[in-house]
Amino acid sequence: MSLWEYANPVKFIRTTDKVLPWVWTLAFLCLVTGLTWGFFFTPDDFRMGSTVKIIYIHVPSALMAINAWLMMLVASLIWIVRRHHVSALAARAAAPVGAVMTVIALVTGAFWGQPMWGTWWEWDPRLTSFLILFLFYLGYIALWEAIENDDTAADLTSILCLVGSVFAILSRYAVNFWNQGLHQGATFSMDREENISDVFWYPAVISMVGFALLFVALVFLRTQTEIRARRTRALLAREGQA
Amino acid sequence: MRALLLRDLMLSIRAGGGFGLGLAFFLIVTVLVPFGVGPQTELLSRIAPGILWIGALLACLLSLDRILALDWEDGSLDLLATAPLPMEGIVTVKAFAHWITTGLPLVLAAPVLGVLLNLPGDAYLWVVVSLAVGTPALSVIGTFGAALTVGLKRGGLLMSLLVLPLYVPTLIFGAEVARRGGEGLTVQAPLLLLAGISFGAIALLPFASAAVLRINLR
Numbered sequence: 368m369s370l371w372e373y374a375n376p377v378k379f380i381r382t383t384d385k386v387l388p389w390v391w392t393l394a395f396l397c398l399v400t401g402l403t404w405g406f407f408f409t410p411d412d413f414r415m416g417s418t419v420k421i422i423y424i425h426v427p428s429a430l431m432a433i434n435a436w437l438m439m440l441v442a443s444l445i446w447i448v449r450r451h452h453v454s455a456l457a458a459r460a461a462a463p464v465g466a467v468m469t470v471i472a473l474v475t476g477a478f479w480g481q482p483m484w485g486t487w488w489e490w491d492p493r494l495t496s497f498l499i500l501f502l503f504y505l506g507y508i509a510l511w512e513a514i515e516n517d518d519t520a521a522d523l524t525s526i527l528c529l530v531g532s533v534f535a536i537l538s539r540y541a542v543n544f545w546n547q548g549l550h551q552g553a554t555f556s557m558d559r560e561e562n563i564s565d566v567f568w569y570p571a572v573i574s575m576v577g578f579a580l581l582f583v584a585l586v587f588l589r590t591q592t593e594i595r596a597r598r599t600r601a602l603l604a605r606e607g608q609a
Numbered sequence: 610m611r612a613l614l615l616r617d618l619m620l621s622i623r624a625g626g627g628f629g630l631g632l633a634f635f636l637i638v639t640v641l642v643p644f645g646v647g648p649q650t651e652l653l654s655r656i657a658p659g660i661l662w663i664g665a666l667l668a669c670l671l672s673l674d675r676i677l678a679l680d681w682e683d684g685s686l687d688l689l690a691t692a693p694l695p696m697e698g699i700v701t702v703k704a705f706a707h708w709i710t711t712g713l714p715l716v717l718a719a720p721v722l723g724v725l726l727n728l729p730g731d732a733y734l735w736v737v738v739s740l741a742v743g744t745p746a747l748s749v750i751g752t753f754g755a756a757l758t759v760g761l762k763r764g765g766l767l768m769s770l771l772v773l774p775l776y777v778p779t780l781i782f783g784a785e786v787a788r789r790g791g792e793g794l795t796v797q798a799p800l801l802l803l804a805g806i807s808f809g810a811i812a813l814l815p816f817a818s819a820a821v822l823r824i825n826l827r
Contacts, residue, residue: 502774541778
């Protein structure tokens with residue numbers, strides 16, 4: 368019994384079919400709890416007023432936007448090294464979800480920035496690097512769509528993902544160098560500095576978990592769809608020949 | 610290797626347009642900017658380094674599909690792939706030929722076009738230096754983009770979408786060198802970072818381009 372057994376599409380579909388309802392339920396519960404708690408049962412911040420509540424969407428989506436790319440990077444590496452089709456398809460499935468997360472983070476950020484900073488958009492390092500990340504997602508998705516042969520597309524996009532990761536990190540630091548920021552530093556961290564009080568912390572963590580589970584559920588679902596679509600195409604091709 | 614380099618240079622000079630086209634495009638972009646933002650000289654001289662960099666970048670981008678597409682179409686790329694030269698060598702030579710035919714003319718033309726944009730006197734040197742250091746990176750990154758999209762029928766637009774985000778760090782540091790040079794500030798940090806990006810790209814990206822090209826030729 369090893370992890371690689373799940374590289375078998377049949378096994379993957381069977382397992383995710385069992386797991387998916389649980390993931391959906393948990394994601395739904397976490398999101399409902401986290402967001403309701405965050406929106407209705409937390410006090411307003413003394414400086415930001417009620418706008419602080421955007422944080423329960425803004426931070427989790429930004430987190431997932433970056434983690435989605437990381438997941439695509441890992442999946443691409445697995446595809447290059449071990450050539451498991453499920454892995455390539457999972458990377459493909461994650462890209463649009465990641466792109467949407469990036470858009471959510473950017474848009475909620477704009478809504479938050481308007482009352483707080485007095486501007487919708489600022490060429491701040493964090494904002495700019497997220498915009499560039501979004502462009503990377505677009506290029507990645509477009510390349511997948513443009514190539515007809517599935518294996519070629521998987522190969523090319525995984526190399527693009529590797530190169531893109533290096534350049535995304537480079538851009539991140541280049542942008543830092545280019546303009547000083549308005550965006551505050553990381554408010555949440557694993558070792559948890561005392562810069563956020565418990566009343567805000569718990570609902571935020573719950574909605575982060577909810578977003579992560581939602582991402583997992585969507586990726587599973589989209590990967591399943593990809594596998595089934597590919598199977599259907601193979602069947603149709605066989606029918607056509609007969 | 611030298612034969613391939615000579616062949617590429619000859620082709621781009623003789624086979625109509627490739628050589629001068631990038632330069633002409635650079636000229637047009639630079640001329641269009643004052644129409645767009647107005648002819649105030651102080652405004653122009655402030656944005657001149659950035660405009661020169663963006664113009665050079667776009668001119669570079671425009672000529673990328675010539676690196677591999679023609680060889681792909683007439684099948685000489687398949688012949689090259691079976692040649693004793695490793696694929697990494699081929700893409701490096703191609704990128705170098707692209708730099709000689711596009712990057713180098715842009716570097717030389719930049720000061721002339723700087724006059725049109727009322728570039729401040731101190732900035733001339735640094736615009737040339739930053740372009741000279743940065744354009745090799747543009748060529749190498751562009752070769753990667755061209756290799757990615759070479760098999761596609763309408764690859765041009767997609768290539769811009771793929772390549773332009775990759776150009777961001779180079780553009781930031783390059784324009785920063787030119788800007789700081791023009792304002793008389795110290796340019797050491799961005800210049801070193803720009804050189805780092807160039808050398809890193811030259812050292813590593815040919816492997817990625819070669820891998821991509823092998824996949825495409827499969």
